[in-house]
Amino acid sequence: MDITNPWIDGLKLTLMGSVDKTINQHKIWETPWYLYTWDKVSYEADGVTPKLNKVIRSTFSDARLTQSTGNKLNTNLTAMLSYDKNFGDHSLGIMAGVTKEEATADYIQAYRREYISTAIDQPFFGGATQLISGGDNPGTDDNTYNRARLGYYGRVTYNYQEKYLVEFLWRRDGSSFFYEDNRFGFFPGILVGWNISNEGWFSNSLSVFSRLKLRASYGTMGSDQVYDENDELVEYAFLSSYLPGNYPINSVVATTLIEGIVANKDFTWERAKNANIGLDGAFFQNRLDFSLEYFHNTRTEMLIQKSGSTPATTGIAPRLPPVNLGEMENKGFEFTLGYNGQSGDFNYRIGINAGYNKNKIVFMDETTANPEYQWQTGHPFEAYLAYKSAGAFLDQAAIDNEELDYSEVTSKLIPGDMRFEDVSGDGKINADDRVRLDKSDVPNFNFGITMNFQYKNFDLSILFQGATGALLPFGTESGDIGNYMQYSHNNRWSIDNPSSTDPRLAIRGDTYYTGGNFGANTYNLFNKNYIRLKNLELGYNVPMQASKKVGLSGLRIYVNGLNLVTWDKQKIFDPESDNGAGSYYPQARVINTGVRITF
Numbered sequence: 001m002d003i004t005n006p007w008i009d010g011l012k013l014t015l016m017g018s019v020d021k022t023i024n025q026h027k028i029w030e031t032p033w034y035l036y037t038w039d040k041v042s043y044e045a046d047g048v049t050p051k052l053n054k055v056i057r058s059t060f061s062d063a064r065l066t067q068s069t070g071n072k073l074n075t076n077l078t079a080m081l082s083y084d085k086n087f088g089d090h091s092l093g094i095m096a097g098v099t100k101e102e103a104t105a106d107y108i109q110a111y112r113r114e115y116i117s118t119a120i121d122q123p124f125f126g127g128a129t130q131l132i133s134g135g136d137n138p139g140t141d142d143n144t145y146n147r148a149r150l151g152y153y154g155r156v157t158y159n160y161q162e163k164y165l166v167e168f169l170w171r172r173d174g175s176s177f178f179y180e181d182n183r184f185g186f187f188p189g190i191l192v193g194w195n196i197s198n199e200g201w202f203s204n205s206l207s208v209f210s211r212l213k214l215r216a217s218y219g220t221m222g223s224d225q226v227y228d229e230n231d232e233l234v235e236y237a238f239l240s241s242y243l244p245g246n247y248p249i250n251s252v253v254a255t256t257l258i259e260g261i262v263a264n265k266d267f268t269w270e271r272a273k274n275a276n277i278g279l280d281g282a283f284f285q286n287r288l289d290f291s292l293e294y295f296h297n298t299r300t301e302m303l304i305q306k307s308g309s310t311p312a313t314t315g316i317a318p319r320l321p322p323v324n325l326g327e328m329e330n331k332g333f334e335f336t337l338g339y340n341g342q343s344g345d346f347n348y349r350i351g352i353n354a355g356y357n358k359n360k361i362v363f364m365d366e367t368t369a370n371p372e373y374q375w376q377t378g379h380p381f382e383a384y385l386a387y388k389s390a391g392a393f394l395d396q397a398a399i400d401n402e403e404l405d406y407s408e409v410t411s412k413l414i415p416g417d418m419r420f421e422d423v424s425g426d427g428k429i430n431a432d433d434r435v436r437l438d439k440s441d442v443p444n445f446n447f448g449i450t451m452n453f454q455y456k457n458f459d460l461s462i463l464f465q466g467a468t469g470a471l472l473p474f475g476t477e478s479g480d481i482g483n484y485m486q487y488s489h490n491n492r493w494s495i496d497n498p499s500s501t502d503p504r505l506a507i508r509g510d511t512y513y514t515g516g517n518f519g520a521n522t523y524n525l526f527n528k529n530y531i532r533l534k535n536l537e538l539g540y541n542v543p544m545q546a547s548k549k550v551g552l553s554g555l556r557i558y559v560n561g562l563n564l565v566t567w568d569k570q571k572i573f574d575p576e577s578d579n580g581a582g583s584y585y586p587q588a589r590v591i592n593t594g595v596r597i598t599f
Helices: 396-400 486-490 544-549
Strands: 002-004 011-030 034-037 053-056 063-087 090-115 130-133 145-160 164-175 184-195 209-223 242-249 252-259 270-283 288-304 323-343 346-363 385-387 389-392 418-420 434-436 445-455 458-468 471-473 525-527 530-541 554-568 590-598
Antiparallel strands (some): 011 063, 034 053, 090 130, 145 164, 164 184, 242 252, 270 288, 288 323, 385 434, 530 554
């Protein structure tokens, strides 16, 4: 709701509110099921009816009921007061607001089994075995919580003749995730812009440009999301808490209380500091346009647990509270470049866009007992820790001549097994030979190419996209459970075709280089670089006069394709996938044709 007044021009009060209520109810009624088989020999007494053998095939023999109910209520109340006014060549805008958010949820689940009959599927009818639970599953819908946020914010904008632009903004946010003394954080920001092409001297001094704008910004943002080592949301970490448990006391299982997270009242908002500078412009009467941007973002006071420097012998490693110690950096560039052309009735535009991001962990609490070349610090977030593959043992002679000690890897080497590099130089292959790579499963360079052509009533649009700089762990469940990938079959050691590059095939990870700790190796990390013809569409717009003759204001006929061609190095499966086991639904190649009618 917007409220204005006749006395002060440009003054407006905006009120907004929302309520989101969710009720989830689930009921699972499970009854035993049987499979009847006939041995094709035995018959009933009449000698005609086959005698069936009844065998239970379900994993349980008694009926059971699981029933749950959950309620969620999210509310959002916002009030904003704004004032916008022009004073000759000057424009001023002021806004201040407040937002209150509350989120509550409760959940309970009941389980009962040993029903003497399947005629009644209600909780009261079950046997002695029962369980009531719920409300203790952070990060899921099966949770109970009471959360709130309160935010005050504002913005002041100033514009002089569309030449000089300044915007200052701020937020003061409070969160129930923090102790009351550290509950609020202040996050300011500033943006400035200079429309150089609006200067009086521009057209004479820089006539090659059609427009030119320089811009820069710096701002901070906050995060109150606290996650533990299991990626579960942590709440009330500033309070001493207890967890229920079970422990045998005097041969009787007793319900116990154990300490939860060790309380810490001193942690507060995680901060992101974002800075960028950009240049936008166009040349030659807007035929060639561009946008260039450099960014440098750092996350400081990141909420982490000090699990690396806390010895496991303390017993509190799984219960460490969050602290503001982590730091991470992202820096890189983005650009777009486009060209508009025309020749008679032929019009076209070709554009390129790309972005590069270099991510680096500046500090995280990790153990320093490992070699420095294994540390996560100084490398991209979740960069792979892997053994360096050195090919495969060609034959028994290669094994006999091997000088490195593989006793910590396997008790017996056989031809076709994988070889590793001795990174530590101690003459044996062990955990010290793992290295931290500079790549993860996230690309560091993404790009796209767009092409649009139009000739009279015909048009053609093409989109290419691609990415580089990512690796994907590859390993399918093949062998006894299913077929091997064509790539694995073609690139393998075998008796008839021994190889010193590719190892022998494994059956569901039964080799040291496909399963266990040594399965994380560079041979199993596949390059995800790719270029894809993502979309292509050819269309024809029927002339307006012809459309009007049949009572239409517009008629378009088109044919398009999606995911038409992909160029990638491995050619195994979709390079956009983040699942190296192949257990995902692939992006389909789709061909469409249609007619768009406008009345």
